[in-house]
Amino acid sequence: MTLALAMLSRSVSAIPNDHFFEYFPGYGPGLARVAQNNCSIEISDYHAGVAEGCPSHAEWPQCISGRAVDCLMEHMSEMNKANLAAAGVVLGFLPSILSLVGTSTAESGILSMRRPLLALLLAAGAPVVSPLRMFELTRADQHVPGFTAANYDEVFMGLSDRLRGDHPGRNRVALLVCCVQYLLALGxxxxxxxxxxxxxxxxxxxxxxxxTYHPLLWAVIALAIHGGGAVAMRLRYRDTGTAGDGFRRLVADEEADAASAGNNRNHRNNNRHNNRRNKNLVHRVRSFIYHEFTPSIIQDPTLTLSLRQPRRPRGGRPSTSVLFIILLCGISLGTILHVIYGTLVMSSTMFINTADAIVLAARYLVSTIACRAVMAFEIGGMVTARPPLGSGEPKRGEGSDR
Known part of the structure; x- marks a missing residue:
């Protein structure tokens, strides 16, 4: 996220300094020669912010940059212009293609329940979010294709047995898997x-x-959409798989000690309450580290999602069910608009030939596939290692927001 914001701020601050200095390899030498020999005045005016060529639009920056673009285009051959148009077609289809490969907000939201840092990296490494249908309130396992399907067992059960076994190399294999996941995500x-x-x-x-910021902005927006999906997942579900690790007992003891301290304010009870609080904080930190750096396929206790009971509104505030519906519809619309925006940005790209566009598309695809592979491994590990989703759901009429 820091890298994205730093590059976005650098890209915005680059105006009007970095355009027309560097080009992609395919057209680089030719455009640099034209910029130096034929369009030096227009490009110099653009860098200096001079609007002499735009008397009727003196305050319109795009007119200044447009003069430089028009000059470069005038000195391009018709063959190169046709090549440029073909590159726009290749890049224009890229967002729609990546949306078929990318992860959905439900998948990243489920992973963020246990491994939020990895989920953040995977969301930041894929430029497109797989779209969800508008106004469809389905369960998380239906949002995730194959989340409860048995075909995951054939792929991950063997690895699960090896990682869960008591053989000497178990911890090394788990550490290796975790390192590979983070290396792929960071890459x-x-x-x-x-x-x-x-x-x-x-x-x-x-x-x-x-x-100069539109391609970077397109990538950063995907991260914001995934963040909204994680919030929606927490409004809809809770993780009941941590019930057996002592966390709930620590919270109950803390509440009991707090009530006791309120009734009998003596030094012993206050010290006891502080010790419980410190113990609870240490447990939270240790639990976060364990879950974050342990593959989901061997986590114990495993992730078990159950529906939250909708809270009744208090003080004029909307209930969690209403917030979830509003957020889910906003996310669904956001994913569609994000693909449209990406198509607009990519298809309008100029001064790149088809060969460079194919390389660019391949690099986008590699990042998306890498994130998708890690996500599929984690989701498949949850399926293999845990009981069916919804086993802890309330009965009919309890906690349903339909």
Whole structure:
């Protein structure tokens, strides 16, 4: 996230400094020669912010940058212009294709229940969110294709047996799996944002020639959508798999000691209450570290989701069910608009040929597939290691928001 914000701020602050200095390899030498020999005045005016060529639009930055773009386009051959149009087609289809490969907000929300840091990295490493249907309130296992399907067992059961066994190499294998997951996630994040930054400064969006932030903004928006999905998942479900690890007993003891301290304020009860609080904090930290850096396939206790009972509104505040419905509809609409925005940004990219566009699309696809592979491994591990989702759900009429 820090890398994304740093590059986004750098991209925004680059205006009007970095455009028309660097180009993609395919057109780089030719465009650099044209910029130096034929369009030096227009490009210099753009860098200096001079609007002499736009008397009727003196305050319109896109007019200044448009003069430089028009000059470069005038000195391109028709073959290169056709190649540029083909590259726009390749990149224009990219967001829709990636949406078929990418992860959904339900998947990232489920993973964030136990491994929030890994879920954050996987969300940041994939530029597109798999869209959800509007106004469909289905269970989390129906949002995640194959979440309760038996086909995961064939793939992950053997690995689960090896990791759960008592053989000497168990901890080393688990550590290796965790390291590979984070390396893939970090590599996907670095590849995505470096590539988005290059696309921002080496190419130009035809609908906003004076800006350099649109490709980076498109990537960052996906992270925000996944964050909304994680919030929606917590409004809808709770993890009951931690009930057996002593956490609930610590909370109950803390509440009992707090009540006792309120009735009998003596030094012994206050010390006892503080000790319980410190013990609870230590337990929270240890539980976070254990779950974050342990593959889901061997976590104990395993993730068990059950529906939350909707809270009744108090003081004019909406209930959790209403908030969940509003947030879910907003996320569904956001994923659709995000794909449309990405299509607009990518299809309008200028000064990149087909070969460079294919390489760019392949790099986007690699980041998305890497994040998808790690996500599928984690979701499959949860399926293999835990009882069926919803086994702890309330009975009919209890906690249903339908």
């Amino acid at each position: 996907a994040v670095a590849n995505l944002y470096v590539m988005s930054y290059e696309l921002s400064v080496k190419a130009v969006c035809s609908f906003a020639t004076d800006t």
